[in-house]
Amino acid sequence: MKSLVLFLLAIALATITVIAGCGKNETYVIGSKQHTESHILGELLAQTLETAGYSVDRKFNLGGTKIVFNALEQGDIHAYAEYSGTIQEVILKETRTLTLEEISNALAKLGIQTLEPLGFNNSYAMGVHEDLAAETGLSKVSELRDYPDLRFYFSHEFLEREDGYPSMKAHYGLPQSADGIEHALALRAIVAREIDVTDLYTTDAEIDHFSLVVLDDDLEFFPKYLALPIVRGDLPEEVKQLLNVAAHTLSDKTMAGLNYKVHIDEQPVGDVAKEFLATLNVQSTHMTETLFDKLIERTVEHLYLAGIALLAATLVALSISIAVYSISWLSKPIAYIAGLLQTIPSLALLALMVPLFGIGTLPAIVALFLYSLLPIIRTTVTALSTVDPVLLQVAEGLGYTRTQSLVHVKLPLSMPAIFAGIRISAIICIGTATLAAFIGGGGLGDLIFQGLQLDDTRLILIGAASAALMAIIVELIFEGVEKLIIPGHIAAANRISNEPVVA
Amino acid sequence: MASDPIHCVEFENAGKYLGEAWVFRGVDVNIPAAQVTAIIGASGSGKTTLLRLINGLYRPDEGDVRVLGENIPNKSPHLFRRKIGYAVQGAGLFPHMTIESNITKLAKLGDWSSDRIRARLDDLLDLTGLDADMKGRYPHELSGGQQHRVSLCRALMLEPKLLLLDEPFSAIDAITRNEIQDAFIELQRKLAFSAVLVTHDYREATKLAHYLLVLGDHGIEQHGALHDVIERPTSLFLRELVETEAVA
Numbered sequence: 163m164k165s166l167v168l169f170l171l172a173i174a175l176a177t178i179t180v181i182a183g184c185g186k187n188e189t190y191v192i193g194s195k196q197h198t199e200s201h202i203l204g205e206l207l208a209q210t211l212e213t214a215g216y217s218v219d220r221k222f223n224l225g226g227t228k229i230v231f232n233a234l235e236q237g238d239i240h241a242y243a244e245y246s247g248t249i250q251e252v253i254l255k256e257t258r259t260l261t262l263e264e265i266s267n268a269l270a271k272l273g274i275q276t277l278e279p280l281g282f283n284n285s286y287a288m289g290v291h292e293d294l295a296a297e298t299g300l301s302k303v304s305e306l307r308d309y310p311d312l313r314f315y316f317s318h319e320f321l322e323r324e325d326g327y328p329s330m331k332a333h334y335g336l337p338q339s340a341d342g343i344e345h346a347l348a349l350r351a352i353v354a355r356e357i358d359v360t361d362l363y364t365t366d367a368e369i370d371h372f373s374l375v376v377l378d379d380d381l382e383f384f385p386k387y388l389a390l391p392i393v394r395g396d397l398p399e400e401v402k403q404l405l406n407v408a409a410h411t412l413s414d415k416t417m418a419g420l421n422y423k424v425h426i427d428e429q430p431v432g433d434v435a436k437e438f439l440a441t442l443n444v445q446s447t448h449m450t451e452t453l454f455d456k457l458i459e460r461t462v463e464h465l466y467l468a469g470i471a472l473l474a475a476t477l478v479a480l481s482i483s484i485a486v487y488s489i490s491w492l493s494k495p496i497a498y499i500a501g502l503l504q505t506i507p508s509l510a511l512l513a514l515m516v517p518l519f520g521i522g523t524l525p526a527i528v529a530l531f532l533y534s535l536l537p538i539i540r541t542t543v544t545a546l547s548t549v550d551p552v553l554l555q556v557a558e559g560l561g562y563t564r565t566q567s568l569v570h571v572k573l574p575l576s577m578p579a580i581f582a583g584i585r586i587s588a589i590i591c592i593g594t595a596t597l598a599a600f601i602g603g604g605g606l607g608d609l610i611f612q613g614l615q616l617d618d619t620r621l622i623l624i625g626a627a628s629a630a631l632m633a634i635i636v637e638l639i640f641e642g643v644e645k646l647i648i649p650g651h652i653a654a655a656n657r658i659s660n661e662p663v664v665a
Numbered sequence: 666m667a668s669d670p671i672h673c674v675e676f677e678n679a680g681k682y683l684g685e686a687w688v689f690r691g692v693d694v695n696i697p698a699a700q701v702t703a704i705i706g707a708s709g710s711g712k713t714t715l716l717r718l719i720n721g722l723y724r725p726d727e728g729d730v731r732v733l734g735e736n737i738p739n740k741s742p743h744l745f746r747r748k749i750g751y752a753v754q755g756a757g758l759f760p761h762m763t764i765e766s767n768i769t770k771l772a773k774l775g776d777w778s779s780d781r782i783r784a785r786l787d788d789l790l791d792l793t794g795l796d797a798d799m800k801g802r803y804p805h806e807l808s809g810g811q812q813h814r815v816s817l818c819r820a821l822m823l824e825p826k827l828l829l830l831d832e833p834f835s836a837i838d839a840i841t842r843n844e845i846q847d848a849f850i851e852l853q854r855k856l857a858f859s860a861v862l863v864t865h866d867y868r869e870a871t872k873l874a875h876y877l878l879v880l881g882d883h884g885i886e887q888h889g890a891l892h893d894v895i896e897r898p899t900s901l902f903l904r905e906l907v908e909t910e911a912v913a
Contacts, residue, residue, distance in 0.1 A: 556757040559720055559829070560819070561747035561771060570770060574761045651805050652761045 189217040190401065193230050193239035196223045197345060198424050198615055199284065199365060199417065203243035205435035207391060209446040210407045221521060221602035223611045226319050227252045229516055229601065235272060238520040240394050241405055245284060245387035251325045259385055269392065277391040277402065278409030282365055282417040285387045286320065288377040289362035291352050295375040302380040306336055312358040314340035315348055320361040325385060333383045346617050365414055367421035411442060425616060461628060463604035467523065468591040471530030476584055479538035487546040497543060500536035508533065508594045512601050526603030533594055534587035541583030545576035578653045585640045592633045673698040673827050673859035674719055678728035681714050688714045689884040701853055701860040703870035706880030707902055712863040715880065716829055719861060720749050733826055747771060750820030750828035755836045756812040758804040765800040768819045789818040792852055810841035814848065828860040835866065846872055867906045879903045
């Protein structure tokens, strides 16, 4: 009995260890934040290395500054493009303006090296729709004071950071409060006149496209945001040299142009980066993946994430349930703890994994694993502890040992409920795995995040529909397997009692 | 500890404390071997408790119980229980197992050869009047009477010397019950096992048993060969039963 539990735990641990091992390899990992410009700059860096013969792992769409910088610090990624203002405010938490040299020295203490600036300054700016500007005559940020009813919606990062809205509000003495919104959605909402003011970047492709007006920063609030690659200091010199390829070559206008190509013309990021590299006489060997290739690759990743997490969760949850179901003072708190894990919002749980496990597949799988425990534990403990006591008494009276009674009576009779629990967990896993992209875990969520970033509804739909389809197919497979291994009348007898759980 | 061929169960001042009271104390009786003994008594007098002392599902809180000449071992009581057949009210068949598995599972787990298992199974099905083609069916596909016959087969599978029956035929209709009781009498005559039967049905007791054990509020009120006991009922409970039955 004990040895069975230990054996199952050992398998689960081994599974997790193997996955952990997969995170380390000799290729260079390039990261990016969750916006188009960072993505393009990431592609530039990645393709440069690929063209020079290195293999590259792309961890793009990695959420906000803290996640990406953390990943760089921990060595989960080797390089990404950052902005001087962001480094000063978010990473170094300095209120006074630092020179590039000061920034460089401060980062060097963290084992991180700054490369040459790329040339452009992507500062924050306040944007309004040109119709609103025409109606009100707004042209400067300070004039916003006269329109207290305007609806302010800012990206979450701008709302929270030191040099973000709270400071700006104080600097300009603005009366308005503001809410958070995803940047790509903000631009649509501003065109639909559902919101009035949002934060932009000076290199935003949409400024022209969406007929926006950038308000003049008349009281000079916004600091400089010079883009530059930052890399791990321990990278070989040769690699650092390569990553300096685009130094001082990107003006505000060039960058806005590249953004425009991706965002408005919907050209693949890889192609846009390749085209630009050609102007620097770098003939990139990059081949843009077709949507189909991407879909297959993401689907496989998705299945991998959800499958490993579900497998580990099933083994661990079954072991725990079998160990504790008969001990009510123990089984209740365990079900309670598993339930508590379930109440943590999935995005938050994923983010919580980053400081513990870095970014990538491992933290995503751990989060999905934790998320999948409850349904299996709850149904298994309930099923095992509610088997007809007469049958257990008969089994004992006839001379079944405790283990034989468990294996030959309790578990088979609990199978339908256990299966229902695993099924629910499988669906939760597949659904939640779409968020793994947020911490570089890949999966179909990558398509959704990319679609959101590029304002490409088609990509969002493909990602979401594929995940839904996968959930349906998995559900059907479970149904088939259940029919194969559980006698019909046992399943039927249980279906009645389990209906509410499944619904 | 010597084997006692005359008695299958020996109670020596046995008492059982359950909940917050003694169910009975001072039970001091020997149950004859190779016969059917019925335990009767008012509800709450501890009939089932007494039965469970025999296969070690309960342990006595005072006194001693010896079964088939030995004390119930503390270690591996399941091996001891396999020498004792057990059947309960409502048959208690495992719904997820076929009839064959219900009957033969323990024999398989106990390393019986498949030939021996097959031979024993066929014998038992034959003895209890069940068709061999029922082997592959599930309990819910059988009638109540057939389920009870299967339950008897399961209890007898490991060739026990002693069979314990806890109100085994009380949940079926009168006609079916009658048939099964007849089948049981036949079985016992052929296989000559010892049996201890708990029942609340006086007629069943008098029909099946050779020996009667009457349980009262605090222990055994009367016991003896069936005829001796019902001819001279000293127990108040039994006297009422005998009189009611005589009027009917």
